[in-house]
Amino acid sequence: MTNSMDSPPSRPKAAGKRQRLMAATARVLHEQGVERTTIADIARAADVPAGNVYYYFKTKDELVEAALSEHTKNLEALTGRLDQLPDPRERLKGLVNAWVGQRDITARYGCPTGTLAVELDKRTESGLDVAAGHAIRRLLDWVEQQYRQMGMADPEGLALTFVGAYQGMSLLSNALRDPEIMTREGARLVRELDGLA
Amino acid sequence: MTNSMDSPPSRPKAAGKRQRLMAATARVLHEQGVERTTIADIARAADVPAGNVYYYFKTKDELVEAALSEHTKNLEALTGRLDQLPDPRERLKGLVNAWVGQRDITARYGCPTGTLAVELDKRTESGLDVAAGHAIRRLLDWVEQQYRQMGMADPEGLALTFVGAYQGMSLLSNALRDPEIMTREGARLVRELDGLA
DNA sequence: GTCTATAGGGGGATAGAC
Protein backbone atom coordinates (compact mmCIF):
# COMPACT_ATOMS: atom_id res chain seq x y z
CA MET A 1 0.00 0.00 0.00
CA THR A 2 2.78 2.48 0.89
CA ASN A 3 5.13 3.23 -1.97
CA SER A 4 8.72 2.08 -2.00
CA MET A 5 9.93 4.92 -4.22
CA ASP A 6 12.10 2.69 -6.40
CA SER A 7 9.68 2.20 -9.26
CA PRO A 8 10.77 4.52 -12.08
CA PRO A 9 8.39 7.49 -12.39
CA SER A 10 7.30 8.76 -15.79
CA ARG A 11 9.33 11.93 -15.31
CA PRO A 12 12.63 11.80 -13.37
CA LYS A 13 11.93 12.63 -9.72
CA ALA A 14 8.33 13.69 -10.07
CA ALA A 15 5.80 10.89 -9.96
CA GLY A 16 6.66 9.55 -6.51
CA LYS A 17 5.88 12.79 -4.80
CA ARG A 18 2.92 13.46 -7.01
CA GLN A 19 1.41 10.14 -6.04
CA ARG A 20 2.10 10.74 -2.36
CA LEU A 21 0.44 14.12 -2.65
CA MET A 22 -2.66 12.65 -4.28
CA ALA A 23 -3.09 9.99 -1.62
CA ALA A 24 -2.46 12.41 1.23
CA THR A 25 -4.86 14.95 -0.22
CA ALA A 26 -7.63 12.39 -0.49
CA ARG A 27 -7.15 11.37 3.13
CA VAL A 28 -6.79 14.84 4.64
CA LEU A 29 -9.67 16.37 2.70
CA HIS A 30 -11.87 13.55 3.92
CA GLU A 31 -10.87 14.06 7.53
CA GLN A 32 -10.77 17.85 7.69
CA GLY A 33 -12.99 18.93 4.83
CA VAL A 34 -11.97 20.97 1.79
CA GLU A 35 -12.44 24.42 3.26
CA ARG A 36 -10.62 23.78 6.50
CA THR A 37 -7.62 22.06 4.92
CA THR A 38 -4.64 24.24 4.05
CA ILE A 39 -1.94 23.54 1.50
CA ALA A 40 0.43 23.27 4.46
CA ASP A 41 -1.71 20.50 5.97
CA ILE A 42 -1.49 18.51 2.75
CA ALA A 43 2.25 19.06 2.39
CA ARG A 44 2.82 17.86 5.94
CA ALA A 45 0.67 14.77 5.47
CA ALA A 46 2.49 13.89 2.24
CA ASP A 47 5.88 14.70 3.77
CA VAL A 48 6.60 17.20 1.04
CA PRO A 49 7.98 20.72 1.65
CA ALA A 50 5.16 23.22 1.73
CA GLY A 51 6.25 25.44 -1.14
CA ASN A 52 6.91 22.48 -3.38
CA VAL A 53 3.27 21.49 -3.65
CA TYR A 54 2.63 24.13 -6.27
CA TYR A 55 5.15 22.52 -8.55
CA TYR A 56 2.85 19.53 -8.89
CA PHE A 57 -0.55 21.20 -8.56
CA LYS A 58 -1.05 24.76 -9.69
CA THR A 59 -4.09 25.48 -7.52
CA LYS A 60 -5.98 24.10 -4.56
CA ASP A 61 -8.79 23.16 -6.92
CA GLU A 62 -6.41 20.85 -8.78
CA LEU A 63 -5.67 19.13 -5.49
CA VAL A 64 -9.39 18.67 -4.89
CA GLU A 65 -9.71 17.19 -8.35
CA ALA A 66 -6.84 14.84 -7.57
CA ALA A 67 -8.54 13.70 -4.36
CA LEU A 68 -11.72 12.99 -6.26
CA SER A 69 -9.88 10.91 -8.83
CA GLU A 70 -8.20 8.98 -6.01
CA HIS A 71 -11.61 8.07 -4.59
CA THR A 72 -12.82 7.13 -8.06
CA LYS A 73 -9.75 4.95 -8.56
CA ASN A 74 -10.32 3.21 -5.23
CA LEU A 75 -13.96 2.60 -6.03
CA GLU A 76 -13.10 1.13 -9.41
CA ALA A 77 -10.51 -1.13 -7.85
CA LEU A 78 -13.25 -2.40 -5.54
CA THR A 79 -15.88 -2.95 -8.22
CA GLY A 80 -13.18 -4.51 -10.38
CA ARG A 81 -12.51 -7.11 -7.69
CA LEU A 82 -16.23 -7.68 -7.22
CA ASP A 83 -16.63 -8.22 -10.94
CA GLN A 84 -14.66 -11.43 -10.50
CA LEU A 85 -17.59 -12.92 -8.58
CA PRO A 86 -19.90 -14.92 -10.85
CA ASP A 87 -23.18 -13.85 -9.24
CA PRO A 88 -24.31 -10.19 -9.49
CA ARG A 89 -26.25 -10.59 -6.24
CA GLU A 90 -23.04 -11.62 -4.48
CA ARG A 91 -21.29 -8.63 -6.01
CA LEU A 92 -23.80 -6.26 -4.44
CA LYS A 93 -23.51 -8.06 -1.11
CA GLY A 94 -19.75 -7.75 -1.38
CA LEU A 95 -20.14 -4.02 -1.90
CA VAL A 96 -22.29 -3.75 1.22
CA ASN A 97 -19.71 -5.73 3.19
CA ALA A 98 -16.98 -3.37 2.05
CA TRP A 99 -19.06 -0.41 3.21
CA VAL A 100 -19.74 -1.98 6.58
CA GLY A 101 -16.03 -2.77 6.91
CA GLN A 102 -15.38 0.98 6.72
CA ARG A 103 -17.90 1.72 9.45
CA ASP A 104 -15.51 3.32 11.94
CA ILE A 105 -14.04 5.71 9.43
CA THR A 106 -17.50 6.46 8.05
CA ALA A 107 -18.94 7.15 11.53
CA ARG A 108 -16.13 9.60 12.13
CA TYR A 109 -15.80 11.32 8.74
CA GLY A 110 -18.69 10.20 6.53
CA CYS A 111 -18.56 8.67 3.06
CA PRO A 112 -15.51 10.15 1.28
CA THR A 113 -17.36 10.83 -1.94
CA GLY A 114 -20.63 11.87 -0.32
CA THR A 115 -19.11 14.46 2.00
CA LEU A 116 -16.99 15.74 -0.86
CA ALA A 117 -20.14 16.11 -2.97
CA VAL A 118 -21.77 18.19 -0.24
CA GLU A 119 -18.76 20.46 0.11
CA LEU A 120 -18.10 20.86 -3.60
CA ASP A 121 -21.72 21.78 -4.20
CA LYS A 122 -20.97 25.08 -2.45
CA ARG A 123 -17.81 25.76 -4.47
CA THR A 124 -19.64 27.29 -7.37
CA GLU A 125 -16.79 29.39 -8.84
CA SER A 126 -14.66 26.42 -9.75
CA GLY A 127 -16.24 23.99 -12.18
CA LEU A 128 -16.02 21.35 -9.49
CA ASP A 129 -19.47 21.83 -7.97
CA VAL A 130 -20.87 18.85 -9.85
CA ALA A 131 -17.62 16.87 -10.19
CA ALA A 132 -18.41 14.56 -7.28
CA GLY A 133 -21.74 13.85 -8.95
CA HIS A 134 -19.88 12.15 -11.78
CA ALA A 135 -18.16 9.77 -9.37
CA ILE A 136 -21.52 8.91 -7.81
CA ARG A 137 -23.04 8.45 -11.24
CA ARG A 138 -20.42 5.77 -12.01
CA LEU A 139 -21.31 3.86 -8.87
CA LEU A 140 -24.98 4.16 -9.73
CA ASP A 141 -24.33 2.73 -13.18
CA TRP A 142 -22.36 -0.21 -11.86
CA VAL A 143 -25.06 -1.09 -9.33
CA GLU A 144 -27.72 -0.76 -12.00
CA GLN A 145 -25.83 -3.29 -14.15
CA GLN A 146 -25.90 -5.81 -11.33
CA TYR A 147 -29.67 -5.48 -10.91
CA ARG A 148 -30.06 -5.74 -14.65
CA GLN A 149 -28.07 -8.97 -14.74
CA MET A 150 -30.27 -10.27 -11.94
CA GLY A 151 -33.21 -9.74 -14.27
CA MET A 152 -34.94 -7.23 -12.01
CA ALA A 153 -37.51 -4.76 -13.25
CA ASP A 154 -36.54 -1.07 -12.96
CA PRO A 155 -32.83 -1.62 -12.31
CA GLU A 156 -32.24 2.14 -12.39
CA GLY A 157 -34.73 2.79 -9.60
CA LEU A 158 -33.30 -0.05 -7.53
CA ALA A 159 -29.80 1.35 -7.95
CA LEU A 160 -31.00 4.77 -6.81
CA THR A 161 -32.55 3.25 -3.70
CA PHE A 162 -29.47 1.14 -3.01
CA VAL A 163 -26.89 3.88 -3.32
CA GLY A 164 -29.23 6.31 -1.58
CA ALA A 165 -29.45 3.93 1.36
CA TYR A 166 -25.67 3.88 1.55
CA GLN A 167 -25.35 7.66 1.46
CA GLY A 168 -28.14 8.00 4.01
CA MET A 169 -26.73 5.51 6.47
CA SER A 170 -23.29 7.06 6.10
CA LEU A 171 -24.61 10.52 6.87
CA LEU A 172 -26.65 9.34 9.85
CA SER A 173 -23.78 7.24 11.15
CA ASN A 174 -21.51 10.26 10.89
CA ALA A 175 -23.95 12.80 12.35
CA LEU A 176 -24.70 10.53 15.30
CA ARG A 177 -21.13 9.23 15.53
CA ASP A 178 -22.43 5.67 15.62
CA PRO A 179 -20.74 2.94 13.52
CA GLU A 180 -23.45 0.46 14.49
CA ILE A 181 -25.83 2.26 12.18
CA MET A 182 -23.67 1.01 9.31
CA THR A 183 -23.86 -2.52 10.65
CA ARG A 184 -27.62 -2.52 11.13
CA GLU A 185 -28.46 -0.94 7.81
CA GLY A 186 -25.88 -3.07 6.02
CA ALA A 187 -27.50 -6.20 7.39
CA ARG A 188 -30.87 -4.95 6.20
CA LEU A 189 -29.55 -4.35 2.68
CA VAL A 190 -28.11 -7.88 2.53
CA ARG A 191 -31.42 -9.30 3.80
CA GLU A 192 -33.30 -7.44 1.11
CA LEU A 193 -30.92 -8.65 -1.60
CA ASP A 194 -31.46 -12.22 -0.47
CA GLY A 195 -35.22 -11.72 -0.46
CA LEU A 196 -35.40 -10.41 -4.02
CA ALA A 197 -37.00 -12.59 -6.70
CA MET B 1 -43.97 34.34 6.48
CA THR B 2 -42.14 37.67 6.25
CA ASN B 3 -42.21 39.73 9.41
CA SER B 4 -44.25 42.87 9.71
CA MET B 5 -42.00 44.44 12.35
CA ASP B 6 -44.86 45.83 14.44
CA SER B 7 -44.98 43.06 17.05
CA PRO B 8 -43.32 44.41 20.21
CA PRO B 9 -39.92 42.77 20.75
CA SER B 10 -38.83 41.63 24.17
CA ARG B 11 -36.17 44.34 24.33
CA PRO B 12 -36.86 47.75 22.70
CA LYS B 13 -35.49 47.65 19.15
CA ALA B 14 -33.69 44.36 19.35
CA ALA B 15 -35.83 41.32 18.64
CA GLY B 16 -36.95 42.29 15.13
CA LYS B 17 -33.43 42.42 13.81
CA ARG B 18 -32.38 39.39 15.78
CA GLN B 19 -35.17 37.37 14.20
CA ARG B 20 -34.32 38.65 10.73
CA LEU B 21 -30.72 37.67 11.31
CA MET B 22 -31.64 34.16 12.38
CA ALA B 23 -33.85 33.55 9.36
CA ALA B 24 -31.31 35.04 6.95
CA THR B 25 -28.48 33.02 8.47
CA ALA B 26 -30.39 29.77 8.10
CA ARG B 27 -31.08 30.52 4.45
CA VAL B 28 -27.64 31.78 3.46
CA LEU B 29 -25.72 29.04 5.28
CA HIS B 30 -27.87 26.49 3.46
CA GLU B 31 -27.18 28.05 0.08
CA GLN B 32 -23.50 28.93 0.45
CA GLY B 33 -22.27 26.61 3.18
CA VAL B 34 -20.87 27.61 6.55
CA GLU B 35 -17.25 28.04 5.53
CA ARG B 36 -17.92 30.11 2.45
CA THR B 37 -20.41 32.46 4.09
CA THR B 38 -19.05 35.67 5.60
CA ILE B 39 -20.63 37.83 8.26
CA ALA B 40 -21.05 40.45 5.57
CA ASP B 41 -23.10 38.01 3.47
CA ILE B 42 -25.44 37.41 6.37
CA ALA B 43 -25.76 41.09 7.20
CA ARG B 44 -26.65 41.88 3.61
CA ALA B 45 -29.22 39.09 3.41
CA ALA B 46 -30.84 40.25 6.66
CA ASP B 47 -30.65 43.91 5.61
CA VAL B 48 -28.69 44.77 8.73
CA PRO B 49 -25.52 46.92 8.75
CA ALA B 50 -22.47 44.69 8.72
CA GLY B 51 -20.86 45.86 11.94
CA ASN B 52 -24.12 45.60 13.83
CA VAL B 53 -24.32 41.82 13.58
CA TYR B 54 -21.91 41.37 16.48
CA TYR B 55 -24.29 43.21 18.76
CA TYR B 56 -26.72 40.31 18.43
CA PHE B 57 -24.32 37.39 17.97
CA LYS B 58 -20.89 37.48 19.53
CA THR B 59 -19.26 34.96 17.17
CA LYS B 60 -19.85 33.24 13.87
CA ASP B 61 -20.41 30.01 15.77
CA GLU B 62 -23.38 31.59 17.53
CA LEU B 63 -24.85 32.39 14.14
CA VAL B 64 -24.39 28.78 13.09
CA GLU B 65 -26.14 27.69 16.26
CA ALA B 66 -28.96 30.12 15.48
CA ALA B 67 -29.34 28.66 11.99
CA LEU B 68 -29.53 25.18 13.42
CA SER B 69 -32.23 26.20 15.86
CA GLU B 70 -34.17 27.79 12.99
CA HIS B 71 -34.15 24.50 11.12
CA THR B 72 -35.17 22.68 14.28
CA LYS B 73 -38.02 25.14 14.81
CA ASN B 74 -39.22 24.68 11.23
CA LEU B 75 -39.09 20.92 11.55
CA GLU B 76 -41.08 21.00 14.78
CA ALA B 77 -43.66 23.26 13.22
CA LEU B 78 -44.06 20.66 10.48
CA THR B 79 -44.29 17.64 12.76
CA GLY B 80 -46.64 19.65 14.98
CA ARG B 81 -49.01 20.13 12.05
CA LEU B 82 -48.72 16.46 11.10
CA ASP B 83 -49.53 15.48 14.67
CA GLN B 84 -53.04 16.81 14.00
CA LEU B 85 -53.64 13.92 11.61
CA PRO B 86 -55.33 10.97 13.32
CA ASP B 87 -53.39 8.22 11.52
CA PRO B 88 -49.62 7.82 12.14
CA ARG B 89 -49.23 6.30 8.67
CA GLU B 90 -50.76 9.43 7.15
CA ARG B 91 -48.38 11.52 9.26
CA LEU B 92 -45.37 9.78 7.73
CA LYS B 93 -46.83 10.14 4.26
CA GLY B 94 -47.37 13.82 4.97
CA LEU B 95 -43.72 14.12 5.92
CA VAL B 96 -42.66 12.52 2.65
CA ASN B 97 -44.93 14.88 0.74
CA ALA B 98 -43.36 17.86 2.47
CA TRP B 99 -39.91 16.59 1.50
CA VAL B 100 -40.91 16.07 -2.11
CA GLY B 101 -42.45 19.54 -2.13
CA GLN B 102 -38.98 20.91 -1.37
CA ARG B 103 -37.42 18.99 -4.24
CA ASP B 104 -36.14 21.96 -6.22
CA ILE B 105 -34.38 23.54 -3.26
CA THR B 106 -33.05 20.14 -2.19
CA ALA B 107 -31.70 19.37 -5.66
CA ARG B 108 -29.87 22.68 -5.62
CA TYR B 109 -28.64 22.88 -2.01
CA GLY B 110 -29.32 19.55 -0.30
CA CYS B 111 -31.22 18.90 2.92
CA PRO B 112 -30.64 21.93 5.20
CA THR B 113 -29.94 19.83 8.27
CA GLY B 114 -28.03 17.08 6.48
CA THR B 115 -25.62 19.38 4.69
CA LEU B 116 -25.14 21.32 7.92
CA ALA B 117 -24.31 18.06 9.70
CA VAL B 118 -21.64 17.27 7.11
CA GLU B 119 -20.07 20.69 7.40
CA LEU B 120 -20.22 20.92 11.18
CA ASP B 121 -18.59 17.51 11.51
CA LYS B 122 -15.38 19.17 10.29
CA ARG B 123 -15.63 22.09 12.74
CA THR B 124 -14.07 20.23 15.60
CA GLU B 125 -12.82 23.22 17.64
CA SER B 126 -16.27 24.57 18.37
CA GLY B 127 -18.55 22.22 20.27
CA LEU B 128 -20.85 22.25 17.26
CA ASP B 129 -19.46 19.22 15.47
CA VAL B 130 -22.25 16.99 16.76
CA ALA B 131 -24.92 19.69 17.18
CA ALA B 132 -26.67 18.85 13.91
CA GLY B 133 -26.83 15.26 15.11
CA HIS B 134 -29.19 16.34 17.86
CA ALA B 135 -31.61 17.84 15.37
CA ILE B 136 -31.53 14.63 13.33
CA ARG B 137 -32.02 12.57 16.49
CA ARG B 138 -35.26 14.48 17.18
CA LEU B 139 -36.57 13.65 13.74
CA LEU B 140 -35.62 10.00 14.22
CA ASP B 141 -37.49 9.92 17.51
CA TRP B 142 -40.63 11.43 16.02
CA VAL B 143 -40.61 8.96 13.11
CA GLU B 144 -40.01 6.09 15.51
CA GLN B 145 -43.09 7.12 17.49
CA GLN B 146 -45.22 6.91 14.36
CA TYR B 147 -44.05 3.38 13.59
CA ARG B 148 -44.61 2.46 17.20
CA GLN B 149 -48.19 3.71 17.06
CA MET B 150 -48.66 1.70 13.90
CA GLY B 151 -47.77 -1.34 15.96
CA MET B 152 -44.71 -2.22 13.88
CA ALA B 153 -41.89 -4.39 15.17
CA ASP B 154 -38.48 -2.67 15.47
CA PRO B 155 -39.76 0.91 15.14
CA GLU B 156 -36.26 2.22 15.79
CA GLY B 157 -34.79 0.33 12.85
CA LEU B 158 -37.63 1.41 10.60
CA ALA B 159 -37.08 5.04 11.57
CA LEU B 160 -33.38 4.72 10.77
CA THR B 161 -34.17 3.33 7.34
CA PHE B 162 -36.82 5.97 6.70
CA VAL B 163 -34.75 9.00 7.67
CA GLY B 164 -31.69 7.44 6.02
CA ALA B 165 -33.64 7.14 2.79
CA TYR B 166 -34.49 10.83 3.00
CA GLN B 167 -30.90 11.88 3.63
CA GLY B 168 -29.69 9.60 0.87
CA MET B 169 -32.14 10.79 -1.74
CA SER B 170 -31.43 14.40 -0.79
CA LEU B 171 -27.69 13.91 -1.24
CA LEU B 172 -28.08 12.10 -4.56
CA SER B 173 -30.59 14.63 -5.80
CA ASN B 174 -28.19 17.41 -4.89
CA ALA B 175 -25.04 15.75 -6.24
CA LEU B 176 -26.75 14.96 -9.54
CA ARG B 177 -28.78 18.20 -9.57
CA ASP B 178 -31.94 16.22 -10.27
CA PRO B 179 -35.16 17.03 -8.38
CA GLU B 180 -36.89 14.04 -9.97
CA ILE B 181 -34.88 11.76 -7.70
CA MET B 182 -36.86 13.22 -4.81
CA THR B 183 -40.11 12.52 -6.63
CA ARG B 184 -39.22 8.93 -7.51
CA GLU B 185 -37.87 7.98 -4.11
CA GLY B 186 -40.70 9.82 -2.36
CA ALA B 187 -43.23 7.79 -4.31
CA ARG B 188 -41.42 4.62 -3.33
CA LEU B 189 -41.51 5.54 0.36
CA VAL B 190 -45.26 6.21 0.20
CA ARG B 191 -45.76 2.90 -1.60
CA GLU B 192 -43.86 1.06 1.10
CA LEU B 193 -45.84 2.79 3.85
CA ASP B 194 -49.07 1.68 2.19
CA GLY B 195 -47.76 -1.87 1.88
CA LEU B 196 -46.83 -2.24 5.54
CA ALA B 197 -48.88 -4.59 7.72
C1' DG C 1 -28.44 50.67 20.33
C1' DT C 2 -26.21 51.69 15.82
C1' DC C 3 -22.47 51.86 12.80
C1' DT C 4 -17.48 52.76 10.91
C1' DA C 5 -12.98 51.82 10.81
C1' DT C 6 -9.52 48.92 11.50
C1' DA C 7 -6.76 45.67 14.02
C1' DG C 8 -5.06 41.13 13.67
C1' DG C 9 -4.38 36.62 11.80
C1' DG C 10 -4.46 33.29 8.26
C1' DG C 11 -4.01 31.23 3.93
C1' DG C 12 -3.55 30.92 -1.29
C1' DA C 13 -0.41 31.84 -4.48
C1' DT C 14 4.12 33.64 -6.49
C1' DA C 15 9.05 35.16 -7.09
C1' DG C 16 13.19 33.77 -7.32
C1' DA C 17 17.43 31.76 -4.90
C1' DC C 18 19.67 27.37 -5.02
Place this chain on the structure above:
DNA sequence: GTCTATCCCCCTATAGAC
Protein backbone atom coordinates in the same frame (compact mmCIF):
# COMPACT_ATOMS: atom_id res chain seq x y z
C1' DG D 1 13.42 20.19 -9.55
C1' DT D 2 13.47 21.93 -4.75
C1' DC D 3 12.43 25.13 -1.25
C1' DT D 4 12.10 29.82 1.33
C1' DA D 5 10.28 34.08 1.91
C1' DT D 6 6.71 36.87 1.31
C1' DC D 7 2.98 39.38 -1.13
C1' DC D 8 -1.68 40.30 -0.83
C1' DC D 9 -6.32 39.61 -0.09
C1' DC D 10 -10.06 38.39 2.85
C1' DC D 11 -12.40 37.57 6.95
C1' DT D 12 -13.35 37.52 12.00
C1' DA D 13 -13.66 40.30 15.63
C1' DT D 14 -13.11 44.62 18.32
C1' DA D 15 -12.61 49.56 19.58
C1' DG D 16 -14.86 53.32 19.99
C1' DA D 17 -17.48 57.41 17.78
C1' DC D 18 -22.24 58.73 17.44
